Amino acid sequence: MKLLFTDLDGTLLTDDKRILDADMAAIEGMLSRGHKLVLCTGRPLTSAKQLAQKYGFDKPGFFLVSFNGGLIYDYATESAILTRYIPVDEVKFIMDAAHRCGMHAHTYSGDFVVSEYETEQLKTYCRLMKMDYVVVKDVREYYGEFINVVVKPPIKVNIITPFDHSSLVDFRAEMRKTTAGKLFDVFSKPEMLEFSHMQSNKGDAVRFMAEYYKVPLEDTIAVGDEENDCPMIEAAGVGVAVANASPVAKAAADYVTANDNNHSAIAEVIEKFVGE
Numbered sequence: 001m002k003l004l005f006t007d008l009d010g011t012l013l014t015d016d017k018r019i020l021d022a023d024m025a026a027i028e029g030m031l032s033r034g035h036k037l038v039l040c041t042g043r044p045l046t047s048a049k050q051l052a053q054k055y056g057f058d059k060p061g062f063f064l065v066s067f068n069g070g071l072i073y074d075y076a077t078e079s080a081i082l083t084r085y086i087p088v089d090e091v092k093f094i095m096d097a098a099h100r101c102g103m104h105a106h107t108y109s110g111d112f113v114v115s116e117y118e119t120e121q122l123k124t125y126c127r128l129m130k131m132d133y134v135v136v137k138d139v140r141e142y143y144g145e146f147i148n149v150v151v152k153p154p155i156k157v158n159i160i161t162p163f164d165h166s167s168l169v170d171f172r173a174e175m176r177k178t179t180a181g182k183l184f185d186v187f188s189k190p191e192m193l194e195f196s197h198m199q200s201n202k203g204d205a206v207r208f209m210a211e212y213y214k215v216p217l218e219d220t221i222a223v224g225d226e227e228n229d230c231p232m233i234e235a236a237g238v239g240v241a242v243a244n245a246s247p248v249a250k251a252a253a254d255y256v257t258a259n260d261n262n263h264s265a266i267a268e269v270i271e272k273f274v275g276e
Helices: 021-032 045-054 088-100 120-129 139-146 165-179 202-213 227-235 247-252 265-274
Strands: 003-006 036-040 063-066 071-074 079-083 104-109 112-115 132-135 156-160 183-189 192-197 220-224 238-241
Touching: 003 202, 003 265, 021 036, 021 265, 036 045, 036 202, 045 063, 045 071, 063 202, 071 202, 088 104, 088 139, 088 156, 088 165, 104 120, 104 139, 112 120, 120 132, 120 156, 165 183, 165 192, 183 227, 202 220, 202 227, 220 227, 220 265, 227 238, 227 247, 238 247, 238 265
Parallel strands: 003 036, 003 220, 036 063, 112 132, 220 238
Antiparallel strands: 063 071, 071 079, 104 112, 104 156, 156 192, 183 192
């Protein structure tokens, strides 16, 4: 049995957020031969579950790695089998720093996106993720009052810049003066920087799921397109970057597909590396 880990946006999904028929056929064939598929995304769980339901991946035997590995959801039990939270004080520190720089910042609680400011970036993000948001005065008070009752602790902080990519590069360098060794940071898109638990990365998710299934790492394949995919590309037995991937993802990969996400890159990977 082989395990195929695939990123969603820019990898399994086309630019207009669909899974191509050829890719679905290849996935269904792979599953029928006894192999496993694990969706591995930076998206929050709520958004990932919507997509899984749309394509029939919402049943026992399937797992969702969401928040870049911060939460792993098992459809067999309809519950998380791994969750890694981050301290609320760290969330507040990052959000305040982002706001001072004119950038948008948000975190999550259950099915909601949580922000201290109602920005255009917040509205756009929630529309794309098909999630509702709540605007609060102070995230520390919001989580502190209801923690472990109604409001779930934060798993990740997203920073979205209205400026160019270099603004986030500078922001990350400044934040690392405080967060280095305490939080993991990664770009999921050029305009989006994410902070999470030190073990919340897709590489740790690959190792966790390989151990869960008792599958050797050499029998795992991971496919992605961005910096946040690099840990799983590097951890898997075969690390793959799609043709449209960023230079950093391609540099981390053992193989770069001939096809991009709009032209059945996943079907190419399954044919070449999963086999019978």
